[in-house]
Amino acid sequence: MSHLALRNLVKVYDKTEVLHSINLDVADGEFVVLVGPSGCGKSTTLRMIAGLEEVTGGEIEIAGRVVNNLEPKDRDIAMVFQNYAIYPHMTVRKNISFGLRSSKMTKAQKDARIDEVAGILGMTDLLARKPAQLSGGQRQRVAIGRAMVRDPAVFLFDEPLSNLDAQLRQQMRLEIKKLHRRVQNTIIFVTHDQVEAMTMADRIVIMKDGHIQQVGTPAEVYHTPANSFVAQFIGAPSMNLLQGVYADGAVTLFNGVTVPMPGRAARAGLPVHLGVRPEDIRPAANGAALLSGTVSVAEPLGPETLIYVDVNGKEIIASGPGKQPPKAGDAIGLGANPADMHLFDAATGEVIA
């Protein structure tokens, strides 16, 4: 049985439907990340689960009971906000204990619980401090501590790492993942950063314009994207999409080169996009080259080099060797294995399997 379920969830703001019949089942203890560009409805979904937004249509079920009409405090959830939202006039201890106000625990039990959470998050020494005396990472920990102390059925995280610098974000990512392994609570985590989604999630929910585009493990959404949006949204740099036409088990690309794509269920003459990830397209000798063009920029990353190639006015990103990379202005041929390519309907964006 799922621990959290969204059934035909709809949200309408001022006669505009922003969330269109969302369905999602989250298992107990699962770490699910909602990811998508701004305005895709991920934060609205999270806020509806929290009870901070009214549900226009559909049902939200937490631990087997419909919570649509319950107050946030009665839903057995805890939320970590983007701005942390730790109360500036209270000490860390008071902030954490705030989540236990309505609990029936004795004072001694509450103190023990606060100390336990502080111990897990490594902030026992900070309990007497006020938020102004803490660093960004420490404030983030306090916010997590305040959520943890109640031991809720579901943790909700609303882009909690977006205000941290890159190094701290990576560190907190790891800490949250370790924490999840330790506490085993269900987590719904919202982010617009696909790297966060890929590195933290058990399953990723990719959203766009109020629709779920795909739900799957990080490997599934990366290697078998359901459509060209998912293909381009997941992975950095984005997947290259090459225009072409499908006919007789092959795709004829915009530059006239034919790539064999046998066994795909598509009608002859269908305009398609051939998707290939930058790491799957590499410099190739002229005879084996799928595309040829001129290097516009080379970005050395150490172990490899990202090569931006101008092919008939279209920019293709390829991967080259870290040592002796090509230079800007060099003529270059690019090759790829058809098995690593993805085929999408150019009109609908849906994958052609």
Added chain:
Amino acid sequence: MTTADTEIRASSAALLEGTRAKQRRSLGQTIRWLILFGGGILMIMPIAYMISTSLKWPFEVYNVGLIPEEPHLENYQYVLEDGRFYGWFVNSLIIATITTISNLFFDSLVGYTLCKFTFRGRYIVFIAILSTLMIPTEMLVIPWYLMSQSFGWLDSYWGIMFPGLMTAFGVFLMKQFFETVPDDFIEAARIDGLNEFQIFWSVALPMVKPALAALAIFVFLGNWTAFLWPLIVTTDTSLYTLPVGLSSFGDEADVQWELIMTGAAISTIPTLVVFLIFQRFIIRGVVMAGLKG
């Protein structure tokens, strides 16, 4: 001419230019200081005259000299030994304190509601409250008087206090400050299980302490120095507030300025105390932080 000579001359020119720039700066600085000094003198003079007059004998009150010829403290002794003064002082203290507490509570409650709750007519209510700021007190005293009369509040604390228990300015000030409190705090508290009043009281209100301090200073000073309405609504001298009471030191034939100034000098003490207490909160409020750093 050697190279060294050229370098020395070049650097001398630079030094000269630097000195001129410095002179220009110091001239500007001097003008600024003079303006500030002039402003300071204008602000301090009434206070200095108040204290000076309070130390004078009646015969030298109209002498414009700042230093009394024979300074003495008998005016203070007279005023403090006059039983009426304590009564007026206590009246003013009670009225200013209750009015301040009432304003802090109700202005912030209404400001918070108008800021953080969405309801039909919210904007109209806010505009209606704001529009009352455009009506001068002189126009309001007649309806206030008629209300006091019909409620039986003439010659009572209620009568003096009721027009100021809540102010449109305070509502506006608090609403603007509550705008700076991110909704995340309110929502976090809602998830933590607080009811709406608890959120207002325990979360939102402590976060606008600087505004509360500013409002407390404004309201306390405004009520401490209020003259027109307390004068109109009270005829019983035992209910006079300090400004009304002080003005009664004298009659049509003779105004005892030295006693009025003495009373005024004593009455500034509570206002100074209030300012010193709340100023601390204003400064502390600026350094408070609970958001991303």
